[in-house]
Amino acid sequence: MFRNYQKLYTINNLSINQNLAGLQSVRWRRKPRWLPTAPSKVFKVPERHVLPYDEKIEWQRLNNNYRTQVNSIRRYLIKEVEERQKMFELQETPADEEAEFQRCFVMNQEWNQEIAKGRISRVEGENEKRREEILLNLEKRKQREEVILHHVEERVKLEKDVAETFITRETVDRAIEIALANPVDFNYSIDTNGKRSDIVEEQKSPENL
Numbered sequence: 001m002f003r004n005y006q007k008l009y010t011i012n013n014l015s016i017n018q019n020l021a022g023l024q025s026v027r028w029r030r031k032p033r034w035l036p037t038a039p040s041k042v043f044k045v046p047e048r049h050v051l052p053y054d055e056k057i058e059w060q061r062l063n064n065n066y067r068t069q070v071n072s073i074r075r076y077l078i079k080e081v082e083e084r085q086k087m088f089e090l091q092e093t094p095a096d097e098e099a100e101f102q103r104c105f106v107m108n109q110e111w112n113q114e115i116a117k118g119r120i121s122r123v124e125g126e127n128e129k130r131r132e133e134i135l136l137n138l139e140k141r142k143q144r145e146e147v148i149l150h151h152v153e154e155r156v157k158l159e160k161d162v163a164e165t166f167i168t169r170e171t172v173d174r175a176i177e178i179a180l181a182n183p184v185d186f187n188y189s190i191d192t193n194g195k196r197s198d199i200v201e202e203q204k205s206p207e208n209l
Contacts, residue, residue, distance in 0.1 A: 031038075051059065167175045189197045
């Protein structure tokens with residue numbers, strides 16, 4: 001029954017509620033339900049009224065009659081709405097349905113074309129941006145490889161220059177002779193400027209002057 005009432009309200013909501021001037025705001029005549037119990041009534045037990053038997057029977061009869069009448073009116077209105085809906089559906093011919101379908105189909109095709117154009121332009125923009133990023137990364141990688149190659153060449157050149165002073169099996173005898181002929185004494189002192197004191201004395205000796 002509740003679903004039928006919802007259906008009736010959904011179908012006739014535009015025709016029944018057109019007079020919006022008659023709408024009124026609902027105010028709580030008593031305390032709202034979400035507020036707690038008043039402190040003066042927390043421990044107060046309300047008195048339960050007991051109806052007489054005859055009055056109770058009469059009240060039940062009136063209530064049953066009221067529900068029966070309301071349900072009858074509701075079913076009548078639902079039936080009327082269903083009949084009007086059927087008459088409205090019968091008024092539509094197959095030609096009208098085909099024309100409506102063709103109109104919706106053409107509209108859908110236009111929407112698809114607009115979306116396709118936007119998607120193509122978006123994809124082209126993304127591809128162009130990606131292409132620029134790839135070219136920029138390739139250029140940075142090329143520059144980085146050139147810098148690394150330059151450092152490697154300098155290191156190789158330095159190692160080649162140093163390799164000439166290496167002592168090999170063929171030059172070990174000559175290196176020993178040079179070391180014996182030119183002894184080196186690392187037991188020396190330096191001045192406040194960080195220079196060797198014996199070199200400073202040699203430069204100041206009268207023979208050099």
